[in-house]
Amino acid sequence: MNAPLPPEVLKxxxxxxxxxxxxxxxxxxxxxxxxxxDGTNYVVDPAICNGCMACVPPCPTGSIxxxxxxxxxxxxxxxxxxxxxxxxxxxxxxxxxxxxxxSNGEExxxxxxxGGEGVDSASAPTPVFSPxxxxxxxxxxxxxxxxxxxxxxxAVATVVGNYRVTDEDTxxxxxxxxxxxxxxxxxxxxxxxxxxxxxxxxxxxxxxxARQYSLASPRDGERAGYNNLSLTVKRVTEDHQGQPARGVCxxxxxxxxxxxTVQVIGPFGNxxxxxxxxxxxxxxxxxxxxSAPMRAMTERYRRRIARGTNGRLMLFFxxxxxxxxxxxxxxxxxxxxxxDINLALSRDAAQPRRYVQDLIRERAxxxxxxxxxxxxCIYVCGLKGMETGVLDALRDVVVQSGExxxxxxxxxRREGRLHFETY
Amino acid sequence: MSGINYGEKIPNNVxxxxxRALQRALEHWQPNYLQWWxxxxxxxxxxxxxxxxxxxxxxxxxxxxxxxxxxxxxxxGIFLAPQDGQRKIHFGENLGRDVWQxxxxxxxxxxxxxxxxxxxxxPASIEQQRHxxxxxxxxxxxxxxxxxxxxxxxxxxxxxxxxxxxxxxDGREEADALLQRSSGDADNPRILGAFNEKTPxxxxxxxxxxxxxxxxxxQLCALAESGFDPLARTxxxxxxxxxxxxxxxxxxxxxxxxxxxxxMRELKTDDPATIRAAGVIDLPTIQRYLNFHYSVTIxxxxxxxxxxxxxxxxxxxxxxxxxxxxxxxxQLKNDTYRVLTVDGGKLRETEVxxxxxxxxxxxxxxxxxxxxxxxxxxxxxEKSGLPFRLSxxxxxxxxxxxxxxxxxxxxxxxxxxxxxxxxxxxxxxxTPEDRAFVASLMGRVVETGKFANWIAPPxxxxxxxxxNFEYVRFN
Numbered sequence: 001m002n003a004p005l006p007p008e009v010l011k012x013x014x015x016x017x018x019x020x021x022x023x024x025x026x027x028x029x030x031x032x033x034x035x036x037x038d039g040t041n042y043v044v045d046p047a048i049c050n051g052c053m054a055c056v057p058p059c060p061t062g063s064i065x066x067x068x069x070x071x072x073x074x075x076x077x078x079x080x081x082x083x084x085x086x087x088x089x090x091x092x093x094x095x096x097x098x099x100x101x102x103s104n105g106e107e108x109x110x111x112x113x114x115g116g117e118g119v120d121s122a123s124a125p126t127p128v129f130s131p132x133x134x135x136x137x138x139x140x141x142x143x144x145x146x147x148x149x150x151x152x153x154x155a156v157a158t159v160v161g162n163y164r165v166t167d168e169d170t171x172x173x174x175x176x177x178x179x180x181x182x183x184x185x186x187x188x189x190x191x192x193x194x195x196x197x198x199x200x201x202x203x204x205x206x207x208x209x210a211r212q213y214s215l216a217s218p219r220d221g222e223r224a225g226y227n228n229l230s231l232t233v234k235r236v237t238e239d240h241q242g243q244p245a246r247g248v249c250x251x252x253x254x255x256x257x258x259x260x261t262v263q264v265i266g267p268f269g270n271x272x273x274x275x276x277x278x279x280x281x282x283x284x285x286x287x288x289x290x291s292a293p294m295r296a297m298t299e300r301y302r303r304r305i306a307r308g309t310n311g312r313l314m315l316f317f318x319x320x321x322x323x324x325x326x327x328x329x330x331x332x333x334x335x336x337x338x339x340d341i342n343l344a345l346s347r348d349a350a351q352p353r354r355y356v357q358d359l360i361r362e363r364a365x366x367x368x369x370x371x372x373x374x375x376x377c378i379y380v381c382g383l384k385g386m387e388t389g390v391l392d393a394l395r396d397v398v399v400q401s402g403e404x405x406x407x408x409x410x411x412x413r414r415e416g417r418l419h420f421e422t423y
Numbered sequence: 424m425s426g427i428n429y430g431e432k433i434p435n436n437v438x439x440x441x442x443r444a445l446q447r448a449l450e451h452w453q454p455n456y457l458q459w460w461x462x463x464x465x466x467x468x469x470x471x472x473x474x475x476x477x478x479x480x481x482x483x484x485x486x487x488x489x490x491x492x493x494x495x496x497x498x499x500g501i502f503l504a505p506q507d508g509q510r511k512i513h514f515g516e517n518l519g520r521d522v523w524q525x526x527x528x529x530x531x532x533x534x535x536x537x538x539x540x541x542x543x544x545x546p547a548s549i550e551q552q553r554h555x556x557x558x559x560x561x562x563x564x565x566x567x568x569x570x571x572x573x574x575x576x577x578x579x580x581x582x583x584x585x586x587x588x589x590x591x592x593d594g595r596e597e598a599d600a601l602l603q604r605s606s607g608d609a610d611n612p613r614i615l616g617a618f619n620e621k622t623p624x625x626x627x628x629x630x631x632x633x634x635x636x637x638x639x640x641x642q643l644c645a646l647a648e649s650g651f652d653p654l655a656r657t658x659x660x661x662x663x664x665x666x667x668x669x670x671x672x673x674x675x676x677x678x679x680x681x682x683x684x685x686x687m688r689e690l691k692t693d694d695p696a697t698i699r700a701a702g703v704i705d706l707p708t709i710q711r712y713l714n715f716h717y718s719v720t721i722x723x724x725x726x727x728x729x730x731x732x733x734x735x736x737x738x739x740x741x742x743x744x745x746x747x748x749x750x751x752x753x754q755l756k757n758d759t760y761r762v763l764t765v766d767g768g769k770l771r772e773t774e775v776x777x778x779x780x781x782x783x784x785x786x787x788x789x790x791x792x793x794x795x796x797x798x799x800x801x802x803x804x805e806k807s808g809l810p811f812r813l814s815x816x817x818x819x820x821x822x823x824x825x826x827x828x829x830x831x832x833x834x835x836x837x838x839x840x841x842x843x844x845x846x847x848x849x850x851x852x853x854t855p856e857d858r859a860f861v862a863s864l865m866g867r868v869v870e871t872g873k874f875a876n877w878i879a880p881p882x883x884x885x886x887x888x889x890x891n892f893e894y895v896r897f898n
Contacts, residue, residue: 018802019882021673022795023640023666039795057487060667061674062883085802147482153507 007132007387009093010072013044013051017084019063026055026064031147031265032195033209036078043081048209052268054147069093072384132387133420134413137270138377140277141416142219144270145187151210154197154263155184159256160228167323173235174289174326175254176216179262180228186264188229189219190296191273191379191419194266198249210265211249214381214421216292218300232292232326272379272419274300278309281376283367285356285390287318290382291326293421297379298339305338311375313339314366318356318382320347340366356386357393364397371398371408377417384422434479434500437584448587452598456579459546459602460495465572466553469495472896473569474885476667478502478577481660489886491896497573501584503656512650514746514753515739522652526589530738533731534651535590537741539597540614541642541658542582543604545575547618548631550606555628558865560875564625566885566894567671571632574664581657589653616823617719624861625878626679626704630716633672634793638723640665641744641789648742673796674881679704680800681879684807693811699860702876706804706811708861711853713813714834717793718821724786726825727762733778743781744788760784763819765830768838770819782825790818821852869897 015026015035020042027035027042034048035055055064066087070076076088137144149155161178188194195210202208216222217230235254236247256262274282274297282301284294294315301310319325322345331341342359345351360367370376371394380390395405412418433439433453439446461469472491479485481502492498510522526534549572559565579601586594604611612619617635622628643665646658683703687693695705725732735741736755743749751758758777763770777784794815801812816834819827831844834851853861864877872891874880884890 018799019674021666021670022792023669025663025666028663058663060670062885062887065887153505153509156509 007384007391008072010046010070010075011051012046012068012070012075013049014066014068014076014081014087015042015044016063016066016087017041018086019061021061021063023060025058025060029055029058031150031268032212033151036206038082041082041084043078045078045209046075050212050268052146132391132413133271133380133418134416135271136416137273138275138280138416140275140280141273142189142276144189144192144267144273146192146267146270148186148267149265151195151197151265154265155181155186156261157181157184157186157264159258159260159262161222161230162254162256162258165232165326170321170324171237172288172320172324173237173254174324175233175235176230176326177233177253177256178217178222178228178230179264180226181264182227184227186227186229186267187219188215188267189273190215190300191293191421192267192269193421194229194231194264195268196249196253197263197265198252199263200248202248208248212266212268214290214292214296216295218296218303220303224303232289232295234289269421271416272381272421274379275375275377277375279311279375281311281313281370281373283314283316283370283376283378285316285360285378285380285382285386287356287382287386288324289326290380290386290421291317293379293381295327298334302334302338310338312370314342314363314370315339316342316344316356316359318344318346318386321345322348355389357389360390360393361396364400367394367397368401372403374415377419378412379419379421381421387420387422434498435502436481437501437503437588439501442588445588448595449584452583452587452595455599455602456499456576456583457495460576463546463550463553463605464576465494465549465556465569468556468569469493470898471569472898474566474888474892474894475570475573476886478660478664481505487886494569494573497576499573499577499580501580501657502660503653504659506652506656510652510655512739514648514742515650515737516754517650517739518753520650522650522655524652526651530651530740531590533735533738534654534740535586535593535597537646537735538582538585538590538654539601541646542579542586542597542601543614544618544639545579545582546601547604547606547613547615548622548635549575550613551618551620551622551631552628555622555625558625558867559869560625560865560878561868561873561880562871562894563874563881563884563890563892564675564878567667567675568628569895571636571668571671574667577664578661581661585653585657615723617723620719623858624865625675626709626712626861627716629672629675629679630712631672632668633676633796634716634720635723636665636668636672637789637793638720640669641724641785641792644744645741645746645785648746650739673799675878676709677800677803678879678881679877680706680709680803680813681807682877683709684804684809685879687809688807693809702864704861704864704877706813708853708857710813711851711857712861713797714816714820715852717815719823721786721789721818722822722824724789725782727783727786728775728779728826729782730779732781733776736778736781743784762826764826765819765838770832770836770838786818790815816851869895 022042027037031054032048034045036043068090157179160180163176164173165176166172166174193212193214195212197210198208200208213231213233215229216232222228222230233250233253236250239245282297286294298313301313304310322328342363344354344356344359346353346355398405398408473494474489474491477488477498478500479488481504512518512520512522552568552572555568556565559568583598586598604613606613607619622631643658643662647655647662649655683706686701686703687698690697690701695707698705755777759774760777760780760783761772762775762780762783764773797813797815804811817832817836819830819832820834822828831839831841833839868875871893880890884892
């Protein structure tokens with residue numbers, strides 16, 4: 001199971017109803033409320049589970065430890081699982097899975113062109129464990145704290161800032177939200193995420209699930225030395241198919257006023273972490289709100305410029321237009337010798353459509369130099385669909401130089417140097 | 424004993440080393456506990472290396488550490504679920520107030536009584552099960568028995584910690600008395616009836632862990648709602664361990680049923696005598712054991728109308744099962760509940776104030792939960808293509824406590840005369856012959872990976888180990 005999975009494949013977490021004794025331990029343990037039950041079965045919601053494994057050791061029966069490879073589009077729904085008397089057998093994946101992966105570039109392009117739509121939506125996508133990337137952090141990563149606050153004991157943070165970071169005249173309403181934790185310890189690292197518990201209940205009268213957001217600020221605070229952090233939140237007004245849908249949590253967050261309080265769980269994430277050793281290079285590839293962790297890492301580096309130990313930073317950043325690029329202004333003020341910025345705009349009237357993967361290919365020589373340096377770590381964050389496109393582009397760069405991508409890809413994963421966070 | 428470093432010896436998350444008085448009190452109690460374990464704990468097992476789960480913290484990754492350990496060296500610790508500074512009392516007359524971090528004077532006696540009653544069941548079950556190791560059907564089952572035993576021991580520690588920490592001298596005396604009472608002792612018995620019954624064989628053990636440990640689950644769930652925060656936090660963590668005990672019961676009975684069904688299909692018979700001759704337990708006998716353990720266990724919830732239960736609830740000491748998930752006013756002053764009474768030789772439901780019927784409310788929640796598992800046992804029989812089905816008897820069957828005590832009722836709910844009861848009870852409750860037969864099957868199986876003939880192997884091992892893993896090294 002160490003081979004990378006094609007991006008359209010999900011390793012789905014399932015509970016064996018024949019062995020489960022319905023003791024509720026897993027539901028109690030899950031830090032992000034991915035487990036639920038009805039009168040018959042305990043089930044895992046594939047849209048929420050991030051494969052953190054917190055529920056596995058406490059399960060008294062072993063029924064919790066079941067996994068099936070399925071196409072993401074055909075993942076077993078919660079309702080299906082409620083009806084089971086026993087686990088379904090392993091289904092063979094279609095032979096065309098990898099062929100599809102190669103040929104759906106067009107579809108990916110169209111998804112990426114939405115500019116990082118939907119940190120949450122009616123279908124509630126949350127970061128998915130991605131086998132294309134590493135499952136361990138780079139060697140010099142700082143040790144993260146995770147799951148300090150669960151849904152039963154959330155931390156309370158106060159909103160101290162909420163600004164729109166895209167132009168008013170664009171459809172893309174992205175907010176930069178600053179949360180202050182006061183005296184509540186909430187230690188975080190760049191690349192980690194937190195969960196927000198939106199108030200109220202869903203149509204079934206159950207409390208809303210938590211939604212996860214990546215930090216946009218570095219470990220020492222949005223304002224250095226303060227116990228605060230920031231998030232990049234896009235107001236969701238339509239689902240992935242473009243149908244109108246009002247994102248529960250994103251609208252809640254975007255509408256918050258100063259001094260409002262929010263319930264926060266987490267922190268989450270122990271792999272998508274930045275290296276800390278001198279001269280470590282960062283290659284950052286993102287679209288839309290996927291820029292949040294990149295902003296955090298870049299800011300971490302910026303605050304350490306004076307030390308003179310920074311490696312190189314290379315950013316590939318995609319959005320529909322320049323005005324929809326969150327943080328465009330501050331980004332452009334960064335010195336060119338500090339960060340190499342490549343913007344891919346898919347709806348700029350003056351230019352042909354360009355996506356991040358196009359830019360990676362254009363910059364092949366510099367990308368290759370970085371890829372060949374063992375001090376380089378690569379971070380990809382954005383919509384699920386971008387994973388294949390980015391992997392293909394990286395492969396092309398490597399293959400065209402006569403190198404073996406399979407070997408390099410494996411090394412990057414094994415050494416914790418290639419990370420995906422997609423939703 | 425002062426040389427012992429308790430920070431290491433007693434794993435805890437209550438900052439034990441910072442409270443010298445408490446530390447000394449527990450130092451005093453610990454050797455008595457270990458002596459009790461030597462005398463009354465699993466018989467003849469002290470030298471075995473057992474593959475046990477030890478909790479070393481309350482985090483998901485901290486409470487399932489597996490290793491071979493000798494049981495007297497087991498690291499009994501004190502673990503409370505993390506404190507939540509915001510918790511409020513969420514039921515009863517103190518609803519909305521901050522939870523108590525110390526014992527409120529006016530509730531001291533009641534809280535002590537609740538904790539002592541809960542604490543008394545923990546060593547009791549170890550005493551009831553102390554000879555079972557001699558007849559274990561496999562290493563896997565022996566390991567599960569021992570796991571339950573050490574965790575019941577830890578639950579005793581949890582309650583003793585509360586007594587020592589919050590109840591001063593009275594608490595220390597009660598903690599000592601927990602080691603002095605003894606299950607089945609005519610002079611100084613355990614507090615609750617079911618904990619003075621024998622657990623003579625493994626079918627009884629699995630039934631006990633399925634039904635009676637489930638009573639434990641519901642009591643702990645009700646206490647986990649308590650306004651006395653340390654009690655809520657400690658019982659919350661105990662629940663995670665309790666889940667394993669019910670698993671052992673549910674899967675144990677299920678495996679016995681499965682083996683019986685295999686033999687019934689091979690021999691193409693449902694004749695109990697033929698099935699017994701083949702060395703497995705016939706389904707009607709399993710039904711009679713079920714009837715016994717179920718009826719004895721539902722007595723544990725107490726009288727159907729109880730002013731104590733009302734006081735405990737109104738004061739915020741003990742909630743209902745899943746109190747936090749219920750949507751009523753959490754005061755219950757105007758609510759009613761239907762309880763069974765006997766009226767002119769017939770069972771009848773009458774409405775009573777809900778506050779007085781909270782034992783019955785908890786009992787009914789337990790019944791619902793129990794029946795679900797019995798349904799899963801029936802799935803095993805159904806899969807074998809056999810028509811037999813197990814069922815739980817009527818709530819009024821074989822009751823010794825409350826309004827229904829002593830009334831003769833058949834498993835189907837029909838009220839009987841004493842003569843009818845006497846003529847039929849051998850069909851409904853295990854007879855001495857049944858018990859003798861089951862006992863005759865109990866022979867010790869020690870070989871790694873082997874199982875007694877009357878029980879099927881489990882589907883999977885413990886902690887992803889193989890079924891034929893060496894779970895117990897007998898040395």
